[in-house]
Amino acid sequence: MSRVKMLLVEDDASLAELLAYHFKREDFDVKHTPDGEEALLLAKEAAPDIVLLDWMVEGLSGIEVCRRLRRMPETANIPIIMLTARGEEEDRVRGLETGADDYVTKPFSPRELVARVGAVLRRVRPALAGEQLTYADIEMDTVGHKVRRGGELVALGPTEFRLLKHFLEHPGWVFSRERLLDAVWGHDSDIESRTVDVHIRRLRKAINNGDRADLIRTVRSAGYSLDTGV
Known part of the structure; x- marks a missing residue:
């Protein structure tokens, strides 16, 4: 099975480093950016298999990045998990309605997030999740x-x-x-x-x-x- 390509969009450097460590340990190929505009460019240049997207990032907001990824034909079907400190139901619904496949509220356990990513991949792209x-x-x-x-x-x-x-x-x-x-x-x-x-x-x-x-x-x-x- 080929490595799963992940685009991590997170402007908290310490959290991004922690998440990159955990996912690389699970053999993910992780590409990171803290910037929403750059995330769109990276996704367009080489479509990832999954996007971990913080709501509040530099440049474009995560919600706008999610919206634009869903509009571009080359990224329209990529699974997206939003990470956010905003736990209100209205925000969760807005994130999901914008096109996110899952929504994880901070603080969270990295192991839980790894499991959630695996669950989304199995549901959305079962071939990537492997056997x-x-x-x-x-x-x-x-x-x-x-x-x-x-x-x-x-x-x-x-x-x-x-x-x-x-x-x-x-x-x-x-x-x-x-x-x-x-x-x-x-x-x-x-x-x-x-x-x-x-x-x-x-x-x-x-x-x-x-x-x-x-x-x-x-x-x-x-x-x-x-x-x-x-």
Whole structure:
């Protein structure tokens, strides 16, 4: 799979550096500018696969950059995630109506943003998201239905595979039993929530075989999370 090309439009230098670090670590090709006008030029010269766009940037505002990207034929279909300190519903609606695919309010966790970008790519451009999901030393081939940890094959049942896939798509997120039931078993499922605990135990046993570190974190009174704990 080719590297995902990201255009990061952010005028906070320290935040831009932090985000560039996290996305480059995930093998994104990141191009950064603090300026709205330059962002349009860069996007026109070489269309990125995704744009991370702050609302308040130098030159043109982020909302105007978003509007113009949607008007240009060569950039009209590029997924755009807006970053902003403006959390009011009216601002969120305005950003989405202008053409943003998602809207993330500051402050946010870089890991959450990486997961949100992955989710948008899977939804808007599934080919870019690839067939591999990875976290720490776990690798999942979603097409071949194979899971490896530390390079070794892990045998999983169908439910445990779906459960792990959901966690891999949302690393660091904490899910209640009810939300896991909806995501993995479906909204119409009449399975009891405690059944989730049984499948979590099976998943843990399978991926932690050989005294490996437990990557499934139990969050008291909240649920479960795929998390290294670092």
